[in-house]
Amino acid sequence: xxxxxxxxxxxxxxxxxxxxxxxxxxxxxxxxxxxxxxxxxxxxxxxxxxxxxxxxxxxxxxxxxxxxxxxxxxxxxxxxxxxxxxxxxxxxxxxxxxxxxxxxxxxxxxxxxxxxxxxxxxxxxxxxxxxxxxxxxxxxxxxxxxxxxxxxxxxxxxxxxxxxxxxxxxxxxxxxxxxxxxxxxxxxxxxxxxxxxxxxxxxxxxxxxxxxxxxxxxxxxxxxxxxxxxxxxxxxxxxxxxxxxxxxxxxxxxxxxxxxxxxxxxxxxxxxxxxxxxxxxxxxxxxxxxxxxxxxxxxxxxxxxxxxxxxxxxxxxxxxxxxxxxxxxxxxxxxxxxxxxxxxxxxxxxxxxxxxxxxxxxxxxxxxxxxxxxxxxxxxxxxxxxxxxxxxxxxxxxxxxxxxxxxxxxxxxxxxxxx
Amino acid sequence: xxxxxxxxxxxxxxxxxxxxxxxxxxxxxxxxxxxxxxxxxxxxxxxxxxxxxxxxxxxxxxxxxxxxxxxxxxxxxxxxxxxxxxxxxxxxxxxxxxxxxxxxxxxxxxxxxxxxxxxxxxxxxxxxxxxxxxxxxxxxxxxxxxxxxxxxxxxxxxxxxxxxxxxxxxxxxxxxxxxxxxxxxxxxxxxxxxxxxxxxxxxxxxxxxxxxxxxxxxxxxxxxxxxxxxxxxxxxxxxxxxxxxxxxxxxxxxxxxxxxxxxxxxxxxxxxxxxxxxxxxxxxxxxxxxxxxxxxxxxxxxxxxxxxxxxxxxxxxxxxxxxxxxxxxxxxxxxxxxxxxxxxxxxxxxxxxxxxxxxxxxxxxxxxxxxxxxxxxxxxxxxxxxxxxxxxxxxxx
Numbered sequence: 001x002x003x004x005x006x007x008x009x010x011x012x013x014x015x016x017x018x019x020x021x022x023x024x025x026x027x028x029x030x031x032x033x034x035x036x037x038x039x040x041x042x043x044x045x046x047x048x049x050x051x052x053x054x055x056x057x058x059x060x061x062x063x064x065x066x067x068x069x070x071x072x073x074x075x076x077x078x079x080x081x082x083x084x085x086x087x088x089x090x091x092x093x094x095x096x097x098x099x100x101x102x103x104x105x106x107x108x109x110x111x112x113x114x115x116x117x118x119x120x121x122x123x124x125x126x127x128x129x130x131x132x133x134x135x136x137x138x139x140x141x142x143x144x145x146x147x148x149x150x151x152x153x154x155x156x157x158x159x160x161x162x163x164x165x166x167x168x169x170x171x172x173x174x175x176x177x178x179x180x181x182x183x184x185x186x187x188x189x190x191x192x193x194x195x196x197x198x199x200x201x202x203x204x205x206x207x208x209x210x211x212x213x214x215x216x217x218x219x220x221x222x223x224x225x226x227x228x229x230x231x232x233x234x235x236x237x238x239x240x241x242x243x244x245x246x247x248x249x250x251x252x253x254x255x256x257x258x259x260x261x262x263x264x265x266x267x268x269x270x271x272x273x274x275x276x277x278x279x280x281x282x283x284x285x286x287x288x289x290x291x292x293x294x295x296x297x298x299x300x301x302x303x304x305x306x307x308x309x310x311x312x313x314x315x316x317x318x319x320x321x322x323x324x325x326x327x328x329x330x331x332x333x334x335x336x337x338x339x340x341x342x343x344x345x346x347x348x349x350x351x352x353x354x355x356x357x358x359x360x361x362x363x364x365x366x367x368x369x370x371x372x373x374x375x376x377x378x379x380x381x382x383x384x385x386x387x388x389x390x391x392x393x394x395x396x397x398x399x400x401x402x403x404x405x406x407x408x409x410x411x412x413x414x415x416x417x418x419x
Numbered sequence: 420x421x422x423x424x425x426x427x428x429x430x431x432x433x434x435x436x437x438x439x440x441x442x443x444x445x446x447x448x449x450x451x452x453x454x455x456x457x458x459x460x461x462x463x464x465x466x467x468x469x470x471x472x473x474x475x476x477x478x479x480x481x482x483x484x485x486x487x488x489x490x491x492x493x494x495x496x497x498x499x500x501x502x503x504x505x506x507x508x509x510x511x512x513x514x515x516x517x518x519x520x521x522x523x524x525x526x527x528x529x530x531x532x533x534x535x536x537x538x539x540x541x542x543x544x545x546x547x548x549x550x551x552x553x554x555x556x557x558x559x560x561x562x563x564x565x566x567x568x569x570x571x572x573x574x575x576x577x578x579x580x581x582x583x584x585x586x587x588x589x590x591x592x593x594x595x596x597x598x599x600x601x602x603x604x605x606x607x608x609x610x611x612x613x614x615x616x617x618x619x620x621x622x623x624x625x626x627x628x629x630x631x632x633x634x635x636x637x638x639x640x641x642x643x644x645x646x647x648x649x650x651x652x653x654x655x656x657x658x659x660x661x662x663x664x665x666x667x668x669x670x671x672x673x674x675x676x677x678x679x680x681x682x683x684x685x686x687x688x689x690x691x692x693x694x695x696x697x698x699x700x701x702x703x704x705x706x707x708x709x710x711x712x713x714x715x716x717x718x719x720x721x722x723x724x725x726x727x728x729x730x731x732x733x734x735x736x737x738x739x740x741x742x743x744x745x746x747x748x749x750x751x752x753x754x755x756x757x758x759x760x761x762x763x764x765x766x767x768x769x770x771x772x773x774x775x776x777x778x779x780x781x782x783x784x785x786x787x788x789x790x791x792x793x794x795x796x797x798x799x800x801x802x803x804x805x806x807x808x809x810x811x812x813x814x815x816x
Contacts, residue, residue, distance in 0.1 A: 006639065012719045013640035016630035020690050021646070023627060027665070027687030028653050034664035048667045158671075207549040218550060220802050224557055227798045227805075229748040231766040232787030235773055236564045239780055245579040247449075247563060254448060254580060255457055294556070302806065325535030326542045348655075355657030358750045362770070374659040381663050382755075394660040405655060409648075 032398060038391040040165040045385035051079030053087045053120065053152040055128075059145045067134040068100075069145060075117070077124040079156070084124075087154035089115040094144045097132045120154070169392035186372040188282070189289060189360070190353040196293035198345055201300025202338070206330075208301075209308045219305075226298035234362035237291055241265055268369040284368035288360055292353065300345050307341045308334065340415060347408040351401065373397050425474065427537040431544045432523050433466025438548060439515050440497075442555055447508050449582035454504070458497075465493055469516075473523055474531070482524055490516040522547065561791070568596050568785035575780060596785035604782070606789060608761075609768040613747060613790075616678055616764055620685040620746040621739045624693050627686065628738070632697035633723055637709070647698070654691040658751045666755055676759045684752050689742045696741070700734035701727060737804040744794055744805075765790045 056074040073091075077084050093099070093111050102108055106115035113130070134140050173179060208219050225233065240247050241264040249261040262270070262283075270283040311333070319329050357374040360366060366375035373393060381390025440462050444454045469489050476485065493516045498509040530536060566582045567575065574581065584593070591598065600606045634640070635647055665684065666675070674680035704727065712722050728735065753767040763771060769786045772778045798805055 009638050010640045013634040013638040013643075016634035016638075016719065017646065020627040020631035020694065023683070023687050024653060024690055027684055028656060028661060031661040031664035031668075032656070034668070035660060038664060038667070043667075048670050050671055203549060204553060207546050207553070210546050212546070212550065218554065219806075220799055221554055221557055223798070223806075224561065224795065227744060227748075227794055228561075229766055229787075229790045229794060230750050231769050232564065232791045233560065235769065235783055235787055236560045239567065239784070240560060240563055245576055247579055247582075250579045251445060251448065254455065256455065323534065326538045351655055352657070355659055357657075357659045362750075374657070377659050377663070381666075387663055387667060390663045394663060397657075398660050401656070401660075405652060408655075 035391045035394045035398070038388060039169055039395045040167070041162075041388050042166055042168060043387040045382065045387055047081065048387060049079065050158060051077060051082040051084050051122075051154075051156045053084050053117075053154045054078050055089070055150045055152055057091075057146065057150055059142050061140075061142055062131075066139045067137060069097075069132045069140045069142065071130045071132060071145065073128040073130075073150060075120075075124075075126045075128050077120040077122060079122055081122050082156055083119060083121055084154040084156045085119045087117040087120060087152060089113075089117055089150060089152055091150040092148040093132060094140065096134060096136045096138070097140060098135050099130050100133050101131065103128070103130075169386075169388045170395075172389060173392045173396060182371060182373060182376055185285065185369065186354065189285060189292070189356075189370070189372055190350055192289045193292035193296070193353045193356075194346060194349045196289065197297040197349060198300045198342060200293055200297035201302075201304050201345070202342070204297065204301040205304035205308055206334070208305055222301055223298045225295045230295075230358045231362060233295065234291070234359060238265065238363060241287065265364050266368050282369050284364055285370050288363055288370050291363060292356070292359060295359065296349065296353070300349065303341050303345055304338055307338050311337045343411060344408075344415070347404070347411060351404050351408065354401065354404070355397065373400075421532060424531040424537045424540070425471075428474075428526055428531060428540045429467050429470045431541060432470045432519075432526075433463050435544050435548055436466035436469070436516070436519050437462045439519060439551065440512065442551065443511055443515055447504070447511070448580055451578075451581050451583050452504055452508060462497075465496065466519075469493070469520065470523055470526075473520070474526070474528055477527055482521075486517050486520040486524075489520055490514075564784050564787050564791070568781055568788050569593055570781055571595075572779040572781060596779075596781045597789075600782050600785050600789075604768070604772065604786075605760075606765075606768065606786065609763050609765045610789070612678065612763065613765040616681050616685065617743050617746040619678070619682050620689060621742050623682060623686045624689050624742050625735065625739060628690055628693035628697055629728065629735070630719075630723060631690075632694045632701055633719075633727055635694065636698040636701035637706075650691045650695050654695065658688065662751065662755050665752075669756060675756050676762045678762065680756055681752065681764070684756070685746045685749060688752075689745055692745075693738050693742055696738050697731070697734060700731050704730050733804060736801075737807060740797060740801050740805055744797070747790075747794060 054076055058072040058074065060070045060072065062068045062070055073089075089106075091113050093113065095111055097111070099108055099113065102113075103115065105117060106113055132140060132145070204222055208215060208222070212218075241249070243249055243261040243263040243266070246261075248264075249258075252258045253261065264287045265284050267283045269280045271278060271280050273279075315333050316329060319333060324332065355374055356372075357378065360370050360372055360375055361378065364370045366372070366379060371379070373396065377390050377393045377397070380386050380393055437457075437459060441457050444457060448454050472489075473485070490513045494509050494513045497512055498504055526536075526540065531540075533539075563582070566584060569584045586593070635643065635650075669675045669680050674683070708726050708730075709722050712726055717725065748766065749764075750766045750770070753764045754770060757763055757767050760768075760771065765786070769783065769790065772786060773783055
């Protein structure tokens with residue numbers, strides 16, 4: 001009996017989860033495997049369109065003979081690179097009409113015409129003409145002829161389904177494409193963005209955990225950058241930082257802090273003197289990191305605040321009794337309580353920042369030394385139109401990601417064991 | 420010990436005063452005032468005087484009189500000796516110093532004698548400082564976005580520091596950017612598309628996620644642990660690695676430039692989060708209720724509809740809002756999949772607008788205000804639901 005029940009339970013569970021699982025498989029897991037497939041191919045953006053045979057129908061009346069009408073089909077192969085084979089053509093004519101001097105590739109039956117055009121090379125074009133004659137002597141209506149749409153069918157190779165593979169893409173990604181520059185930019189961006197957002201998150205959480213007037217209001221304000229749409233925020237920042245008429249530069253000049261405007265998003269390096277050392281800072285990248293921190297510290301803030309509010313009050317009270325100062329309380333009570341959250345946050349944010357595309361893309365488009373791996377996927381795949389290369393870069397990202405995730409799940413597992 | 424405390428107190432408080440005044444000066448500059456200098460030395464020095472005289476005077480004089488006296492003195496010094504500026508600027512300055520003096524009242528001599536009082540002072544002022552600075556840095560871009568959308572191109576280029584809005588002008592002139600983007604750039608259509616896509620995503624996601632989350636939370640079946648860990652793993656996978664294969668497949672299926680295509684992708688990417696959030700909540704519903712329902716010969720459909728859904732309205736609405744915001748804000752897929760202006764979402768439309776270098780920036784900002792406003796309104800109104808959703812949405816810490 002219980003066996004039967006558990007069988008029913010299992011079946012129900014599969015029915016309930018199946019739709020969601022199928023969808024997620026189709027849209028998320030399938031593409032990851034498809035990436036592997038594509039990355040071993042030489043595919044450009046233009047190759048992925050399936051070649052189609054096309055026909056444009058033009059109907060012309062012949063002025064001297066109203067019982068006749070001329071139809072011109074402008075035939076072409078939509079692809080510029082691929083051949084289409086075995087093309088079949090079909091069209092209908094009005095009743096009581098008959099084509100005269102019909103092309104030998106075609107057969108006419110009742111009021112249908114069927115043609116076999118054979119194979120079309122890439123870029124193939126032809127003007128195919130038919131003259132229709134009315135069988136009962138009445139005038140042929142142009143509209144009626146036009147109302148039928150021709151149908152075309154043909155076979156072509158889908159370059160994505162062929163089984164020729166190459167290692168070219170990976171060779172290019174790893175050896176020709178300034179790969180280590182790309183990797184170091186990505187890590188620089190990811191690491192400092194993550195650390196910065198956590199530091200500001202801790203500060204903000206510590207602040208809001210205090211009691212003051214307008215505290216709940218403050219909490220919702222702090223989350224604004226995180227919930228606002230990227231597009232709007234990125235463009236606002238771009239205007240704010242604009243070297244020619246941006247508010248920030250004008251303010252700095254107005255208060256005589258700088259003399260000439262700084263192109264914060266368009267300048268790769270800035271040289272400055274720090275206690276006698278000449279240092280070079282990657283300016284645009286730093287600015288992008290600051291945007292990153294500004295936008296994502298709220299997440300860290302929210303988690304850390306939730307943790308802080310769960311710290312038992314007695315701990316602080318007993319610390320007061322022991323005569324501990326605020327700094328001692330922070331380092332001995334608060335910090336140990338939040339290290340677990342911080343380590344998990346660090347991993348999550350690290351993984352997410354590593355894959356961040358929109359922010360950098362909207363702010364700089366990957367120019368002036370801000371080209372990270374995700375930006376490179378887009379540039380290779382869509383700007384240079386090399387889908388194979390784009391996929392290869394994606395694969396590199398996925399491999400690195402799997403390594404990070406391994407560490408992340410180890411961390412979570414460790415925590416679960418401790419609890 | 421004591422001197423160190425006094426020193427820290429006076430320096431930190433003066434620095435805080437300087438920051439307050441500087442932010443006020445920045446805001447005043449943006450209203451068109453000609454302030455050229457922060458006067459660090461002078462204001463810092465005056466801050467030192469105020470904080471030290473508060474210590475020396477102690478409680479001998481009524482606090483309010485003291486505050487008003489020092490605020491007036493400071494305002495007079497700054498406004499009439501250094502720079503002559505309009506009255507509202509001085510009133511603001513007065514209020515700032517008044518606020519400052521009310522904050523330093525509690526630090527008496529006796530207070531500073533205590534152990535750790537320098538640390539307490541430091542923490543107190545850091546908190547105040549943080550509140551001011553964080554709100555300024557966060558709100559400023561939003562403020563700029565709003566103001567810019569009400570300005571004209573010429574005004575923006577002539578003086579980028581002038582944030583004042585002329586409310587006396589005709590409403591049509593004031594809201595010109597909004598009229599233009601609705602009329603010329605057809606933003607009404609983009610809003611409609613964005614709404615359809617976002618609401619559609621919410622509905623489909625919930626239809627798929629509620630049964631799946633119920634199964635993960637309640638039923639025993641082979642592959643359950645595998646499923647729940649893979650939900651987490653999939654949640655971590657970024658859109659950027661999915662984009663190329665999806666682009667190729669969608670091109671060949673003719674799903675690009677269609678709302679259906681976006682709906683499918685958005686639903687799939689939000690499903691893991693939704694299932695994760697919902698199953699956590701479903702686990703907290705007492706099992707006895709369902710057992711009673713099973714005795715009543717209800718099938719799973721009845722259990723979900725009659726027991727689970729009514730009991731988890733808060734969780735479901737939080738998931739719905741969260742998914743709505745993800746779909747509304749989404750940019751990458753709409754950039755990749757849409758290149759026909761007829762099927763643009765709001766985000767994509769704004770990006771398209773900015774691609775044309777000649778688009779005046781006030782139109783861009785008006786568009787930005789239009790995308791941002793609904794999200795922020797929803798967020799502020801339903802904050803409680805959303806905050807719990809955000810924290811549950813990621814891995815529990």
